[in-house]
Amino acid sequence: MCGIIGYVGKRSALPVLLAGLGRLEYRGYDSSGVAVGEGKGIRIVRAAGNLLRLKEKLAAEGPPEGTWGIGHTRWATHGEPSVSNAHPQRSGDGLVAIVHNGIIENAGALRKELSAAGYVFASDTDTESAALLLHSLYRALGDPIASFVAFGRRVEGSFAIAAMFSDRPHEVYGIRRDSPLIAGERDTECFLASDIPALLPYTRRVCYPEENGIVRLDRDGLHFFDRDGCACECPSVSVSWDAEEAQKDGYRHFMRKEMEEQPRVVRDTFLSCSEEACPLTEEEICSLDQILITACGSAYHAGLSAREILEQLVHIPVRVEIASEFRYRMPLCSSRALVIVISQSGETADSLAALRLAKERGFKTLALVNVRGSTMAREAERVVYTRAGPEIAVATTKAYSAQLMAMYVLALHFARVRGCLQGDDLPLTQAARELSFGISRCLQGEEQMQRIAQQIYQLHDIFLVGRGLDHTVCMEGALKLKEVGYLHAEAYAAGELKHGTLSLIERGTPVIGVVTQPRLACKTAGNLAEVKSRGARVVVITTQEEAVFAAADEIVRLPRVHPLFAASLAVIPLQLLAYHVGVLKGLDVDRPRNLAKSVTVE
Numbered sequence: 001m002c003g004i005i006g007y008v009g010k011r012s013a014l015p016v017l018l019a020g021l022g023r024l025e026y027r028g029y030d031s032s033g034v035a036v037g038e039g040k041g042i043r044i045v046r047a048a049g050n051l052l053r054l055k056e057k058l059a060a061e062g063p064p065e066g067t068w069g070i071g072h073t074r075w076a077t078h079g080e081p082s083v084s085n086a087h088p089q090r091s092g093d094g095l096v097a098i099v100h101n102g103i104i105e106n107a108g109a110l111r112k113e114l115s116a117a118g119y120v121f122a123s124d125t126d127t128e129s130a131a132l133l134l135h136s137l138y139r140a141l142g143d144p145i146a147s148f149v150a151f152g153r154r155v156e157g158s159f160a161i162a163a164m165f166s167d168r169p170h171e172v173y174g175i176r177r178d179s180p181l182i183a184g185e186r187d188t189e190c191f192l193a194s195d196i197p198a199l200l201p202y203t204r205r206v207c208y209p210e211e212n213g214i215v216r217l218d219r220d221g222l223h224f225f226d227r228d229g230c231a232c233e234c235p236s237v238s239v240s241w242d243a244e245e246a247q248k249d250g251y252r253h254f255m256r257k258e259m260e261e262q263p264r265v266v267r268d269t270f271l272s273c274s275e276e277a278c279p280l281t282e283e284e285i286c287s288l289d290q291i292l293i294t295a296c297g298s299a300y301h302a303g304l305s306a307r308e309i310l311e312q313l314v315h316i317p318v319r320v321e322i323a324s325e326f327r328y329r330m331p332l333c334s335s336r337a338l339v340i341v342i343s344q345s346g347e348t349a350d351s352l353a354a355l356r357l358a359k360e361r362g363f364k365t366l367a368l369v370n371v372r373g374s375t376m377a378r379e380a381e382r383v384v385y386t387r388a389g390p391e392i393a394v395a396t397t398k399a400y401s402a403q404l405m406a407m408y409v410l411a412l413h414f415a416r417v418r419g420c421l422q423g424d425d426l427p428l429t430q431a432a433r434e435l436s437f438g439i440s441r442c443l444q445g446e447e448q449m450q451r452i453a454q455q456i457y458q459l460h461d462i463f464l465v466g467r468g469l470d471h472t473v474c475m476e477g478a479l480k481l482k483e484v485g486y487l488h489a490e491a492y493a494a495g496e497l498k499h500g501t502l503s504l505i506e507r508g509t510p511v512i513g514v515v516t517q518p519r520l521a522c523k524t525a526g527n528l529a530e531v532k533s534r535g536a537r538v539v540v541i542t543t544q545e546e547a548v549f550a551a552a553d554e555i556v557r558l559p560r561v562h563p564l565f566a567a568s569l570a571v572i573p574l575q576l577l578a579y580h581v582g583v584l585k586g587l588d589v590d591r592p593r594n595l596a597k598s599v600t601v602e
């Protein structure tokens, strides 16, 4: 993934492609490239790093002049950010060039099959499997649309693809499934893009090809085809957004947009972590006698949730330490311990120092990171990647959800290998797989959270209480309320309230109880009754039966979910609440004060 642009027209394609990529830069990327039709071929230029590097390379090599082409900014998913992994990817003889957003889930199987048929791979990307598959289909069928129809039937996963064939001058093709791709035209020019901002300078009328639909751009305009290759209509829609609104997909803030992306991100992370080989061998997993997780901020909270799950599923002792503390302690760990560092950016100074310390001490290290090629990804012995894509809002939402999911998959795998799952683990795997649906439903509860935000945004303090996994969710919710809502929020283990904190509960003090663990529900209900009797206004976020919560002034219902994975759902209303508190206060929720996206200082 990240940004796609395509053009067919009468003027030189390159400036249009580069300008389009420039307008998609906000999404974040680590390499870029263009393919431009030239005489009887396709010329491809790619560079690692930012667009400036690509422009320098183009200037040095002499810019291609053709009037049709495709371009891409890449956020690495399969394979490191490098020239060979950048898009466009092409087939060996240069017949096909494609750029791709999404994940080809059966890339491994396709790679095997195509290699056996004599194709040679030159990158680590899943995209190259798609390019070579398209090549082989086009060679066999001789028609681009028929080839795309067959392609859609063979490929599993999500994709938005722009493609060119060297023997089809002045034509660019697009196909999409579960990943955005739009097309537009102006006079004799046609455009293709993954996002609206890239098209805004040319047209405000855009067409959204249907799921599995195909589009051809040529000198006569746009031509749409359905999944079976039959020509179809694709009415254009008028876009009234300005460039900034378009970058946010019409949402007011990146944070809100990224929250909405969580179902997809969680699904992608489940798929990629389930399919990619675990970086530890079975022998290594069996030999572990302890796991130590270290991280900062939200990643630390993801680690706390992971502890509950690992201990319950894998029956292994797990310690979780804040990285800035861990790095100055003398951690006593067994020599058979695994140290897991969790980080969205892979650059956080304290987490990096913790990783280096763990390596120095000779522990096995595993980094769970979102950014390919980041320092932690390079320095840790083993890496697992989350699939959150670039996160622009400073406050993390989707990357945190992806971290939880990656840890679920890791825990399930460890449990399976160590023989801890008595009998069938399918229901658990199925429950993890279906979390994305639950998250979508939680996001639909926005109105209720907006109303609750109205009630609390002018207050000074709020408490969030829960036990076990619910407490870890409270910690994440409290951090969100502090960082984007500037509201003093304290997360408390519900049973600990009576050891001092109850003195702060007065008439009207808001207390949010998170209750998703059946075996702890009555206990937390008792603690909520204690705060209620002291005048607190109690909101309960729960998967449990309403009757248990006589103390609740308001109940936020969550869809039913396996208790082990409930954190993924319970955090959503808290993210929504924090977001709306920030919005009601008129704050810049995407760029909260005194915070940086990647904290590279100690």
Ligand code: F6R
Pocket (backbone or CB within 6 Å): 296, 297, 298, 299, 300, 342, 343, 344, 345, 346, 347, 348, 351, 394, 395, 396, 397, 479, 483, 597, 598, 599
């Ligand atoms: C909270 C937040 C921070 C980060 C923390 C670690 O919304 O964004 O607390 O979670 O700075 O950052 P990474 O995960 O990049 O190591």
